[in-house]
Amino acid sequence: MRSQIPQAPKESTLPCWVQSPKQANQLGFVGTAAPFSAIPNGSELASRTRALKKLAAYHNIQLQRRDMQNVTHDQPTQVLSSGHTVYYSTPFNTEDTQYSYVSFEPLKTSATCVVRQCDFVQCQPAWLCDNDTHRQVLGVSYYTASPHEQLQISERNAMTVASFLMQAQVNATEYLKQRAVSREGNVHHEVNYNRNAEVDARGTPTRLALHQSCQYGSTLIGQYKPADQAVLNAPVLPDINDMTQQGKLVLGAFGEDGTMTSDNLLSTAIRLAIQDALIELAKNKGITIETQVEVTQHKGHYLLESSEFTINEHVSGELIDLKIQYKNDVPVIYVWLLEIMN
Numbered sequence: 001m002r003s004q005i006p007q008a009p010k011e012s013t014l015p016c017w018v019q020s021p022k023q024a025n026q027l028g029f030v031g032t033a034a035p036f037s038a039i040p041n042g043s044e045l046a047s048r049t050r051a052l053k054k055l056a057a058y059h060n061i062q063l064q065r066r067d068m069q070n071v072t073h074d075q076p077t078q079v080l081s082s083g084h085t086v087y088y089s090t091p092f093n094t095e096d097t098q099y100s101y102v103s104f105e106p107l108k109t110s111a112t113c114v115v116r117q118c119d120f121v122q123c124q125p126a127w128l129c130d131n132d133t134h135r136q137v138l139g140v141s142y143y144t145a146s147p148h149e150q151l152q153i154s155e156r157n158a159m160t161v162a163s164f165l166m167q168a169q170v171n172a173t174e175y176l177k178q179r180a181v182s183r184e185g186n187v188h189h190e191v192n193y194n195r196n197a198e199v200d201a202r203g204t205p206t207r208l209a210l211h212q213s214c215q216y217g218s219t220l221i222g223q224y225k226p227a228d229q230a231v232l233n234a235p236v237l238p239d240i241n242d243m244t245q246q247g248k249l250v251l252g253a254f255g256e257d258g259t260m261t262s263d264n265l266l267s268t269a270i271r272l273a274i275q276d277a278l279i280e281l282a283k284n285k286g287i288t289i290e291t292q293v294e295v296t297q298h299k300g301h302y303l304l305e306s307s308e309f310t311i312n313e314h315v316s317g318e319l320i321d322l323k324i325q326y327k328n329d330v331p332v333i334y335v336w337l338l339e340i341m342n
Contacts, residue, residue: 015092016113017101022211022225028089028103029054030210032148035098044073044091047100050152052078055086055102058207058227076106096147118216120324125214127223129323137161137208139222142265150220151210158208158224161270248339249320250284252277255332270324273333274317281315281339316340 021028031051037043049071056063064081071078079085089101090110101107116125123129127136139158141150207227214221254261254273261268317337325332 013112013114014094015089015099015101016109016111017089017107018092018099019113019116019213020211021101021209023108026103026105026108027209027211028101028107029058030151031100031102032151033098033100034146034148035093035096041073043093043098044100045071047091047098048073048088048102051088051100051102052086054209055104056080058209059084060207060227097150098148116212116214118214118219118221120216120326125212127212128214128221136211136223136225138270139208139210139224140270141220142218151222154213154220154222155208155210155224157270158222159206161274162206162208162224162226248284250277250280250317250337250339252280252335252337253333255330258327258330260330269331269333270335273335274337277335277337278315278317281317281337284339285315 017023017028018030021030029051031047031049031054033043033046033050035043037046039045049068052067052071053063055061061080061082061084067078067080075088077085077087084104086102086104087106089107092099118125118128120128128138137158138161139154139156141153141157208224209227210222211225212223252273253276254269261272316339318340320336320338323334325334
């Protein structure tokens, strides 16, 4: 997702299921395709097939080849090899994307809804800022060159964030050097600091479903929840201040200095903020001082001349909160992670 706010989509209304696949007690899945195809009914078949694959993956249903071959462009129902009956919506077209919806139940309404906009200042919709359930991750995607792929990119980014949160391997080296320099009879203190870090997602990808989404200009932001609620489920939380003092709850940030990622993607900025917090968790678990620490004294001041800290820890963090603010059209990302003991 780019830092600039693109133009809003032309559509003012959409079928409600496009932005709310989770409606009341019904959870459905949205598949997309280009609205035009050289193959007769190709768009309908592609969007329905993609929706069906999402449903099957989420519910751990093994699709057979004949299940894929039996997808039609117009039949409202289909019986799968597993015995499940699925129900399709009538496809909906915008000028650049076709949407199809599939669920274990027929849609109860064909109502249309005003396109939901993301408002970070007002925290609307509330799930943008409110993560009290501790059972969601956000997936973001800028308006792509192939607009019908925007939803898939959002889902892929959500999976990436979820994998980082479930478990990450942190390897980092921090180098700190302080020295006192005498210039013209005055002592000047110089501090050099450098960090080299790698954070690799080690969590097994979980099954996520899009529940709600909103638009920030032409950027899609989705609320995703796991099939296994225990995966992102939070423990009973003790006092927040105690957790912070114990190093169990840490803040990660990206963009406070007004810079953006090299690829100009918000999804990358969120991932880097999470990495920043994970590194802090790893530091709190254990730091190894690999080089000899030299302490010197100059006119009553004790100085740490040189030290190198090496971090090599397995850490898992749960996203307690994520906030996105915009300053001069540049996103500033804040994440709060709670250490999970595995």
